[in-house]
Amino acid sequence: MATREEVLDILKRIEAPAGGDIVAAGVVRALGVADTGVRFVLEVPPGQAEAWQPVKEKAEAALQAAGVGSVTVGLTADAPPPGLKQPARAAPQGPQKIPGVAHLIAVASGKGGVGKSTVSANLACALAQLGRRVGLLDADVYGPSQPRMLGVSGRPASPDGKTILPLRNHGVTMMSIGLMTNEDQAVVWRGPMLMGALQQMMMQVQWGALDVLIVDLPPGTGDVQMTLAQKAQVDGAVIVSTPQDVALLDARKGLDMFKQLNVPILGMIENMSTHICSNCGHEEHVFGHGGVAAEAEKLGVPLLAEIPLDLSIRLAADGGAPIVVSQPDGPQAQAFRAVAEALVAQGVA
Secondary structure: OOOHHHHHHHHOOOEOOOOOEOOOOOOEEEEEEEOOEEEEEEEEOOOOHHHHHHHHHHHHHHHHHOOOOEEEEEEEEOOOOOOOOOOOOOOOOOOEOOOOEOOEEEEEOOOOOOOHHHHHHHHHHHHHHOOOOEEEEEOOOOOOOHHHHOOOOOOOEOOOOOOEEOEEEOOEEEEEHHHOOOOOOOOOOOHHHHHHHHHHHHHOEOOOOEOEEEEEOOOOOOHHHHHHHHHEOOOEEEEEEOOOHHHHHHHHHHHHHHHHOOOOEEEEEEOOOOEEOOOOOOEEOEOEOOHHHHHHHHHOOOEEEEOOOOHHHHHHHHOOOOHHHHOOOOHHHHHHHHHHHHHHHOOOO
16 A cells, blocks of 8 residues: 555656646645545646646556556646636536436435434345345445445455446445445545545446445535435435434435435435333333424425334444344334335335
8 A cells, every 4th residue: 555655756756737746736635545546636727627637647647557556536627717718518417327227215314323324224135125136325435334234344346447346245235435445544535536436436336237226325415415416316315313303403404405406305214213121111212202203294205214222223233234134023124124115115116
């Protein structure tokens, strides 16, 4: 694995169009160095993208020759000032179908910590148990957890350096940025890098023929959500929330975001809905109860499930076999399976 300093030394040997090297020119941004390769963005002055294209290609060739692994270089230029003629551009393309994927479902939440990734993993496995060909894309770039939840490890192969072969477990084909970084390594990327990584994982992964691709989104309403809706045809979104008012405030923002992006809402899930004491059987609503049901009714969308707060769900996820796999006949697994059956009934899975 190359170090950051070694990569910078290589880039210092690449000359900028106006003279000097590209590091000294201050155009190398969002540099990420991992054992799988190097990523960065060249942020160049307005209107100079064409002049910098050969520089970008020289930088890519130099890094590849140095054996640093895969090399991804973005090139961005701000819009030219008023009065300058805009270069001709190709007509923008709308959302595209991912090759081989019949349906795409986004699993989203307004805030973190509500169990969205747990829902995504169990939903994918439940759909596989129903006979569907299922893929799971972990698009939570800053906090990828699907490799741990699905019990997947190892690096995805890329035979030709362009396409990526995903990994598979529990009947689910899975891809995650977490498979390309160390488990304790932070992903420190800005918007262009995020968008580039998401497009690569959508369009350059050999998903094969899938009935449905589940996309586990990061929390919030940011670059990843917008890129997904603008680049890929999304059949609908499932919103996960706990019943407490603070979580619902953020869930409403997520719902509004998908409305603005013209993505249908397939339903809502109330996670951590209730807790039953394993010793005495007493039922307690730790985070309140019924808030998500009321919100779903208000919006006219289905309440897909009320998932209990249960230790076995957490233990199963941490152990790499979601509850629908490890305890398929339990009531917790049945709750996730009900979500899968509802989506099949809607014709999106």
